Structure formats: structure tokens, C-alpha cells
Amino acid sequence: MKIAGVAGAFPKHYFSQEVLVAALKHYWGERLPNPDVLDRLHSRVDVRGRYMSLPLERYETLSTWGEANTAWIETAVDLGEQAIQSAAGRTNLSPREINALFVVSVTGIASPSLDARLINRMDLCPNIKRIPIFGLGCVAGAAGISRAADYVRAYPGQVAALLAVELCSLTIQRDDVSMANLISAGLFGDGAAAVIVTGDERTAQGPEILATQSVFYPGTEDTMGWDISEKGFQIVLSPGVPDVVKKNLGRDVDTFLGNNGLTRKDVGSWIFHTGGPKVLEAVATALDVPDDALAVSWDCLNKVGNISSVSVLLVLEDVIENHRPEPGTYSILGAMGPGFCSELLLLRW
Numbered sequence: 001m002k003i004a005g006v007a008g009a010f011p012k013h014y015f016s017q018e019v020l021v022a023a024l025k026h027y028w029g030e031r032l033p034n035p036d037v038l039d040r041l042h043s044r045v046d047v048r049g050r051y052m053s054l055p056l057e058r059y060e061t062l063s064t065w066g067e068a069n070t071a072w073i074e075t076a077v078d079l080g081e082q083a084i085q086s087a088a089g090r091t092n093l094s095p096r097e098i099n100a101l102f103v104v105s106v107t108g109i110a111s112p113s114l115d116a117r118l119i120n121r122m123d124l125c126p127n128i129k130r131i132p133i134f135g136l137g138c139v140a141g142a143a144g145i146s147r148a149a150d151y152v153r154a155y156p157g158q159v160a161a162l163l164a165v166e167l168c169s170l171t172i173q174r175d176d177v178s179m180a181n182l183i184s185a186g187l188f189g190d191g192a193a194a195v196i197v198t199g200d201e202r203t204a205q206g207p208e209i210l211a212t213q214s215v216f217y218p219g220t221e222d223t224m225g226w227d228i229s230e231k232g233f234q235i236v237l238s239p240g241v242p243d244v245v246k247k248n249l250g251r252d253v254d255t256f257l258g259n260n261g262l263t264r265k266d267v268g269s270w271i272f273h274t275g276g277p278k279v280l281e282a283v284a285t286a287l288d289v290p291d292d293a294l295a296v297s298w299d300c301l302n303k304v305g306n307i308s309s310v311s312v313l314l315v316l317e318d319v320i321e322n323h324r325p326e327p328g329t330y331s332i333l334g335a336m337g338p339g340f341c342s343e344l345l346l347l348r349w
Helices: 017-032 035-043 065-089 115-122 137-154 179-187 242-259 277-287 291-303 310-321
Strands: 001-010 013-016 047-053 100-105 129-134 159-167 190-198 210-218 223-228 230-238 267-271 330-337 341-348
Touching: 001 065, 001 210, 001 310, 013 017, 017 035, 017 047, 017 179, 035 179, 047 190, 047 291, 065 115, 065 159, 065 190, 065 230, 065 330, 100 115, 100 137, 100 230, 115 159, 129 137, 137 159, 137 190, 137 210, 137 223, 137 310, 137 330, 137 341, 159 310, 179 230, 190 291, 190 310, 210 242, 242 330, 242 341, 267 277, 267 291, 267 310, 291 310, 310 330
Parallel strands: 100 129, 100 159, 267 330
Antiparallel strands: 001 190, 013 047, 159 190, 210 341, 223 230, 330 341
């Protein structure tokens, strides 16, 4: 099984963090007890700018969840098509050859789901297997590759595609000025990414997927996620996330590597979800690796913010295109998210 191609796609609207902070101050207005708190919070998230689905003035006009979700569908289909086309373009395959399409998102809903809409839009094979997945959040990029790998392990002559689309800006809540929402408004952005995964009977370039591991942490469901009401998605973001990472990730990685006859010293590169500054620092602490071991993740966070399930795929794309390890190098690709849980993949280049 190989990761044959990866590509990201973004909306056309990109704004610096300073512009976004000013827009958020205007958006919340008198609801903010102290507007200066946004400057302090957003200066600490290490984000230079983010992509947004809509022009900034359009967010002022979104008065219902339905309006926001309609915008989500329109943008998600456009970005989904771009990402799949670009990822397939980095292989010797056409989108028509995709046998199974996994779609992950946690920022909007659609029925028919995005995969169905993309089959119509892109003239994909009508016999394609459709697997829409909702609710995994930040972990879904890594988990989606794992599930695609499961599929081609069972059907080694076939091709699976993963599409992750997250339009976090469309979940913004006007009446929520909680600390969790203020932080998330400065951290999360919009974008999409697609991954092409091929079975062993297909010829492809790219890192080989040797093994995967999923770990669920019982009793942690209040750590991260959404409270969903008639107003849409309201962020649940506990300050305890870094502690959960520090407590569990190192042990999980050691167990995973040990099951595959390896140790951390055998790992030549680490491909991790961007999270945020405290999460990336917690990952480095848990793995006992220097800061530069996660340099690509930090760079992704700085350029586009945290895009939930999409982020780890963007880090993977950057590694493949600009920081490709030497042949034979082992990599760990990982993410953590609502559940709370982790997903790890062992790659060999």
C-alpha cells in the first residue's frame, strides 16, 4: 500500500492575522468585554494568516446555521474537486480510476453527501464506493488514510481516495465570546486536501504504509468537539488537551513501534497534525524530540492555521514535495482529536 499523491486546495480569500483580528472585533462588537484580549490571544497562536471561504463582509450577513451550511456545501464541493484533481494529477492515475472515496469533515453536513455531489461534478466512476465520515475532527486526516489503507489491503488491485474538507470559519458563533471560541477564532482556517492510496498490485511512487494504530481514551469525550444546537456548531476546546497529549502519545508511539519491531530511534521524520503551539510543544515533549523535528508542522500552522482534519495532510504534502526523506527512512504520521483519541501510521520511504 502506498500514498501515491497528496494535494491541498484553498479558497481564494487569504487574510493576515492582523486583518482577521480587526474583523473579529467588529463582528463581536459590544459582546466583547475587552476587545484587547483578542490581540493578546491571537498573537500567541503563531499563525500569520488564514484562508477564509467568504469575503469578510459576508460573515456579517450569515444569520442562520442553514445559510452557513449552504455556503459550506458550495465551497466544499469546489475545493473537493480541486484537491482530488490535483492529487490524482501527481500520480499516473485519473480520477475515474478511483474505486473508493472516503470523505471526512466536521464543519458542515450534506445529504446527498459531498462524495455524491463530486461523483456528479467530476464524472467519477458510478460504481465507486462512497464512505462519508463525520465527527472525527482533527484526527480524521490520519484516520482517513488508515481507513483507505484498510480498503486497498482488502482490494490490492484498487485505488482509494481520501478527501478532507474543513471550513472552520463557517462555524463561527456570534453570541459565543467564551475563551474557547475566542482562541479557536484565532487559530482555525479553511481548506481541503486529498490523498490517493493504492493497493500492492498497483504501480505507484510514494511512501509505503506499513501499519496503522487507533487508540481511544475512555472518559475524555469532553476534551474537544462541538456542542450542536439550532445555531450550529459551538466549539468545545478544553485547556487540558496538551496534558492528554503528554500523558498518552509517547506510550502509544512506543507500543506501535514495538509491535513493528522498531523504536523511536528508528524514526527519521515525524509528520504531525498542527494543533496549535501548546499542542505541538506537547507532542515534542511526549516524543522527546527537538523542536526542529516538527518544523514542517510549525511552518504549516504559521502559514494557514489549524484546518482540523486537513492539516496533517498539508504537512504530509509539504514533506513529500519539499522535505522527502531518504529511501528506506521510517516516518510516523499522527494526529489526535475528539473522542479523545489518536491515530498513527508507520510509513517507509
